[in-house]
Structure formats: structure tokens, C-alpha cells
Amino acid sequence: MAVRVAEEWLATCGGCEVTLLDRGMPLLDLLPKLEFVHMPVIMDHKYYGQTGEREELEIPEADVGLISGSVRNIENRHVVEEMRKKCKILITVGSCANYGGIPGMNNLFTVAEIAKLIYEDTPSTDAAPMPTEEIPPLEERVYAVSEVVNVDLKLPGCPTPPELLVEAITCLLEGREFKLEERSVCDECPLKREKKVVTSIKRPLESVEFIPGQPLEEVRCFMEQGFLCQGPVTMSGCGGEEKIPRCIKAYMTCRGCFGPIREGANPMVDMIGALSSVGLNPREIVDRVLVFNRFVGAQNRLRPRMGGK
Ligand code: SF4
Ligand code: SF4
Ligand code: SF4
Structure with missing residues (x-):
């Protein structure tokens, strides 16, 4: 008998x-x-039924539930609660669902500040109150799904690599355990580390140093070149079967989309330590609270700044 799957996006x-x-x-x-x-x-x-005949939000029963996206409004919360009720196994897919992800950056602002910015202060918009009719009210902040209901498995990434999702579902079908390794992107990164100290952080728009066609093993670690790379504090697994982190393979630094290496770790604190170990001063990074929490802004990691912007 086929496994019944329900999928939702928030x-x-x-x-x-x-x-x-x-x-x-x-x-x-x-x-x-x-x-x-x-x-x-x-x-x-x-x-609410194909013709809106039902009173209550309803999702069919399923063996496996997949959810992408974070909880931003009341409707998202109701959908998550219904998915939990109807799905035997609930899997969150992607950094938005796991940690707030990109929408989690909203947590730097209150709802009132967001409404003012979008509906009053945008130069191309005629100032108007935030719409309320037939639009679900926003939650006071963005939540990860696991802050609202229990989650059985979290698949990381922005986006989650499809092979990870296929592997997780295959394990479920075959009754095998699916486990993510508690290793860092650095553990799988082939770049050359020389433990050299660097003195200043380069702008992200500058290109890293490499010669086209040069084997990755001969290219110097981007952090040792002076770029901010979040590989030391980010969970590995984005490299697929090749096990080469997907941004590194494209000569780009890791921005941390897989989230912390283990549940409960604080990437910002750990990253400050990693930067200091190569001689870089974290204070040089503009907007460092946001940069270090770019994909993990739920779970109270990002909060409104005093005085707004
Ligand atoms: S691709 Fe990234 S931003 Fe888009 S839903 Fe997935 S995790 Fe969120
Ligand atoms: S800091 Fe970045 S470039 Fe350096 S080894 Fe780690 S992942 Fe690779
Ligand atoms: S290298 Fe980092 S940012 Fe890039 S996909 Fe992997 S975990 Fe995400």
C-alpha cells in the first residue's frame, strides 16, 4: 500500500x-x-472544502507530513496544528521551517514597525493602514515549526537538497533510521588550510582567490583569505554524494543555511570564536547579529532592536 503524504508550505x-x-x-x-x-x-x-462548505480547516490524514516555511501568521499556526493532528510522522523541510530561515529576519522588527515600513514609508506606496479584512493577522514574531508543535525530523538547508529528502523518505519506507551527522561544513571542505592569521575581513562582493580549473585542494580556505565563511559552525551534508559543500564548489563562502551543527548550539557565539582563531575581529562585520543569524532567526535568536532600524 502506498504511503500517504501531505505537504504544506507556510x-x-x-x-x-x-x-x-x-x-x-x-x-x-x-x-x-x-x-x-x-x-x-x-x-x-x-x-474548508472545495466549495467552502466546512466550518473548520481540514487536511486529510497522512502517514508522512512535510512542511516548508515558517509560522508568520495565525493561518500558518492553524495549518501546522492540523498537520500535526493528521500526520503520523511530521518532517520539517528547509531552514525556514526548522529555524525561521529568511522570514525569521523579520524578528528584528516589531509588527508595528513592519506595517509602518511597508504600508506608510515605502516611497512608491500611498500611505494606508495595514489591511486586516480577510487577511490572517501576523503573529508577533516568526516561529520555527518546532516552536508550535512537536516535529519528528528536521531536514536542513535553504533549500533542502532534494537527495536528502528522498533519502529520508526512502529510509522511512524501508524502516531504516535516518540520521544527520553532527559534523561541520569545514569537516567536508576540501580547501587548503594553513592556519595563517589574517588581519582584516574582506567585503563579500570581492572575489575569492583561485585559478580557474585549479583543484579545490589547492585553493586556500576562504576564511584564511579574509572572507567570512560560516563553515565552522554550520552542519554538513549539503554536498550530496560527492561530499563537497555546494557553495564551496562554486567558489563561494558558506552562509550557514544548514543551521547549527547540533540542536541548541548558538552559531553566533561559536562563529565569534572561529573568527578570533584566525585573527579576525568579529566587530568588523557590519550588522553581525543579523549575518550570523541569517537563517536561524526564530527560537528567540533575533529580537527587535531598541529604537527600530
Ligand atoms: S528555499 Fe530557503 S527560503 Fe525558500 S522555503 Fe526553502 S528554506 Fe525557505
Ligand atoms: S572556513 Fe569555509 S573555506 Fe575554510 S575550510 Fe571551513 S568551509 Fe572551507
Ligand atoms: S555551503 Fe553552507 S550555505 Fe552553502 S549550501 Fe552548504 S550549508 Fe548552505
């Missing part, structure tokens, strides 16, 4: 859903074993 860009389709053949192999009973991105399935 405050999200849709990238986690789109990237799943990138998986190609392994996903096609898996599809006959799955029955998607609810997935708004590809199915017209209404919360």
Missing part, C-alpha cells in the same frame, strides 16, 4: 518544493510508493 519562497523536482529519476522511482493526499503547490485542495 511563510516560504517555494524553493524547497521546486528543488524537490530537481531530483529527477530517484524521485520518479519513489513516486509509485507514495500517494500525495494534499500538496497546495501542485494540487487544488481547499482547507
